[in-house]
Amino acid sequence: MARGRRRSEDDDFIDDDEEDEGLMDDEEEDEEEEYDGGKSGRKRRRSQFVDDVAVEDDEEDEDEDEEDDGGRRGKKPKRRSGSEFFELEAMVDSDEEEEEEEGEDDFINDAGADLPDHDDNRRLPHRPILLQEDQEDVEEMERRVKERYSKSNQIDYAEDATDVEQQALLPSVKDPKLWMVKCAIGHERETAICLMQKFIDKPDLQIKSVIALDHLKNYIYVEAEKEAHVKEACKGLRNIFSSAKVMIVPIKEMTDVLSVESKAVDLSRDTWVRMKIGIYKGDLAKVVDVDNVRQRVTVKLIPRIDLQTLANKLEGRDTGKKKTFNPPPRFFNIDEAREMHIRVERRRDKDSGEYFEMVDGLMFKDGFLYKTVSVKSISSQNIQPIFDELEKFRKPGEDADGDVASLSTLFANRKKGHFMKGDAVIVVRGDLKNLMGWVEKVEEDTVHIRPKMTGLPKTLAFNEKELCKYFKPGDHVKVVSGVQEGATGMVVKVEGHVLIILSDTTKEHLRVFADHVVESSEITTGVTRVGDYELHDLVLLDNKTFGVIIRVESEAFQVLKGVPDRPEVVLVKLREVKCKIERRSNAKDRSNNIVSIKDVVRVVEGPCRRVDVFRFAVFASAFLRAIKFLEDHWLDLFSNIHAGSVNA
Amino acid sequence: MFFHITLERNMQLHPRHFGPHLRDKLVAKLMKDVEGTCSGRHGFVVAITGVEDIGKGLIREGTGFVTFPVKYQAVVFRPFKGEILEAVVTMVNKMGFFAEAGPVQIFVSNHLIPDDMEFQSGDMPNYTTSDGSVKIQKDSEVRLKIIGTRVDATEIFCIGTIKDDFLGVINDPGATA
Numbered sequence: 169m170a171r172g173r174r175r176s177e178d179d180d181f182i183d184d185d186e187e188d189e190g191l192m193d194d195e196e197e198d199e200e201e202e203y204d205g206g207k208s209g210r211k212r213r214r215s216q217f218v219d220d221v222a223v224e225d226d227e228e229d230e231d232e233d234e235e236d237d238g239g240r241r242g243k244k245p246k247r248r249s250g251s252e253f254f255e256l257e258a259m260v261d262s263d264e265e266e267e268e269e270e271g272e273d274d275f276i277n278d279a280g281a282d283l284p285d286h287d288d289n290r291r292l293p294h295r296p297i298l299l300q301e302d303q304e305d306v307e308e309m310e311r312r313v314k315e316r317y318s319k320s321n322q323i324d325y326a327e328d329a330t331d332v333e334q335q336a337l338l339p340s341v342k343d344p345k346l347w348m349v350k351c352a353i354g355h356e357r358e359t360a361i362c363l364m365q366k367f368i369d370k371p372d373l374q375i376k377s378v379i380a381l382d383h384l385k386n387y388i389y390v391e392a393e394k395e396a397h398v399k400e401a402c403k404g405l406r407n408i409f410s411s412a413k414v415m416i417v418p419i420k421e422m423t424d425v426l427s428v429e430s431k432a433v434d435l436s437r438d439t440w441v442r443m444k445i446g447i448y449k450g451d452l453a454k455v456v457d458v459d460n461v462r463q464r465v466t467v468k469l470i471p472r473i474d475l476q477t478l479a480n481k482l483e484g485r486d487t488g489k490k491k492t493f494n495p496p497p498r499f500f501n502i503d504e505a506r507e508m509h510i511r512v513e514r515r516r517d518k519d520s521g522e523y524f525e526m527v528d529g530l531m532f533k534d535g536f537l538y539k540t541v542s543v544k545s546i547s548s549q550n551i552q553p554i555f556d557e558l559e560k561f562r563k564p565g566e567d568a569d570g571d572v573a574s575l576s577t578l579f580a581n582r583k584k585g586h587f588m589k590g591d592a593v594i595v596v597r598g599d600l601k602n603l604m605g606w607v608e609k610v611e612e613d614t615v616h617i618r619p620k621m622t623g624l625p626k627t628l629a630f631n632e633k634e635l636c637k638y639f640k641p642g643d644h645v646k647v648v649s650g651v652q653e654g655a656t657g658m659v660v661k662v663e664g665h666v667l668i669i670l671s672d673t674t675k676e677h678l679r680v681f682a683d684h685v686v687e688s689s690e691i692t693t694g695v696t697r698v699g700d701y702e703l704h705d706l707v708l709l710d711n712k713t714f715g716v717i718i719r720v721e722s723e724a725f726q727v728l729k730g731v732p733d734r735p736e737v738v739l740v741k742l743r744e745v746k747c748k749i750e751r752r753s754n755a756k757d758r759s760n761n762i763v764s765i766k767d768v769v770r771v772v773e774g775p776c777r778r779v780d781v782f783r784f785a786v787f788a789s790a791f792l793r794a795i796k797f798l799e800d801h802w803l804d805l806f807s808n809i810h811a812g813s814v815n816a
Numbered sequence: 817m818f819f820h821i822t823l824e825r826n827m828q829l830h831p832r833h834f835g836p837h838l839r840d841k842l843v844a845k846l847m848k849d850v851e852g853t854c855s856g857r858h859g860f861v862v863a864i865t866g867v868e869d870i871g872k873g874l875i876r877e878g879t880g881f882v883t884f885p886v887k888y889q890a891v892v893f894r895p896f897k898g899e900i901l902e903a904v905v906t907m908v909n910k911m912g913f914f915a916e917a918g919p920v921q922i923f924v925s926n927h928l929i930p931d932d933m934e935f936q937s938g939d940m941p942n943y944t945t946s947d948g949s950v951k952i953q954k955d956s957e958v959r960l961k962i963i964g965t966r967v968d969a970t971e972i973f974c975i976g977t978i979k980d981d982f983l984g985v986i987n988d989p990g991a992t993a
Contacts, residue, residue: 676911
């Protein structure tokens, strides 16, 4: 904005303004004092405005800085006037948001009822006040303000308005309408501010308010009685196209425009997220920093970087073809990079004070890539990091508290009715961290627990998020969610909030989150069936190979292949299994007696001779049991029991 | 822990045993039926020490079997959480080792083996300290503490730890040999 123009336009005014600055403050103080004597409710309101001004002012600063770099001196008064105006606008806006429809409606009614007076009010703090210096005017203004807000004071905001009252406050046909105006994308705020400025400069504008919503791009809302008023106001603004149509917002939808979105995405540090786009799509990332204003987050990732390509790029060599594959995630190694003559800078982040390795504009630390991305490009809902991923993220030196991160994510995915009476829990957050107790009562999000420590009240109430289930080694538990769902076992070790369980079926270790298990005396075999196949089934993989299912995972099996020479265990997907071998075949033992299913045999040769007599339940289970007891000697066993007969 | 307790059982006896040695037959059958079994409440019945009382027999209609209520004294073995036991290692693998204390099978996970002991695979898989002074392998005798029990109808399975003071190998046949 040309400083010269402004100066010539209202030179006097500016001077006045500057001279009056001190005075202004005095006046404001006076006002405050007087209000003190007046109704306290009003004073509270007033001070709210002051806060709002402060906040809005900052934002405006930013906006304007982008807009123009005009002379400081010329700008100052303008800015001031802008913020004066803002005071009112901000007040209206915040009212509307805080008190929802009430505030909004009240304002509209007010404005609708006595328009001229209202207009006066608007301009008052800006121009007339500055020119008037006597105390009388302050009193006059006080009177006006009183008049203006006397109405709103009658409505008791503190009380919960009943539905009927709320209904009465909804906008009606008599109120000004809300119009949607298309503007240049990304300039919504700017446009709104331009309109405000225009309103200051041209008092005859007939619009009531302008709203730019952060979540709505490409549009602003203008409140006015008639469409013509909107068009008149928008005329000549460079961010609003003259051809743009002005759309009316139906009365029913007016409240929705300004209702606060309750679905606030709770992104906080240390939560797990997944990337939605780019080469990291689907990768797990950990939030390290959130910038709510700019809607950006800094995440920690395992880099997928091909050092060779990077080196080529830095040296200016063209790799020729564009790479089509995605490099696998791997930790960044500085030494490796240096070997390839990639320049690695060490730089200190000015905000956090931490050191990062910079390569080609990418930030690395401890092998992780630190990337700042838009909030929109990550998903934070329903993230269930699997163990392998978490393991990779865990630094060797990190203690058990390291999985606080995974905790917060886990908590978000908790089912309803997570805690039940009698559950042993431990407090994981807040002052009473590490306090143990038992659940007494659950009410929605609040859990009442009976603390283990003596000397505390009988029951304490906690938010569900502050608690985590607690298990001791030796507890018998059942996994109720997650990958291992259905398995039961005994807790062998508790590592923070991760349990190591010895499965009842496989006698193997499972790692599960404490949150995913419940104490149970039930003994299940775990998942033993997927599709048509069951644990211990003999299956045909293709025409040549067969094997025995020795472990069932979700949608996959571990199959011990029937290869006579060596033990070969492969992971086979469900769809890769051709069919089940149902044939009940007989085999001959060493003395040519026929051995059939369910016969009892004794292994007489080889190192497994000592193996006790076992039931020859299914041919396959002979392997299985043998494996269980003698992982190393299984192949001798295998050859002792003629493999060929299975094939036959 | 071992207990000497009195138990009761209704014994069914086939009519062919009726005769002068009925009582002996009954006791023999009792021993055969009961010794070595396991119940969740009492644990393993190790041995019957004496028969206190044999009640009046009741002839079953149709079959001719006779049911005798028998009171007997028996030594039972029931492992408890927190109990210290001595056991013989039966199998060692990378996840830990299995040991037996009489009829009870106990698993000691590698998480519950002192951190300085590492798994060595090979012909004779074992857990060894870094200096090689202590070795846990098959047939080693260990003292362990039970931290959890699971009672099935026919067996009691325990998990134990040797990660505590005064626990671990007490006599290693491999080391002396």
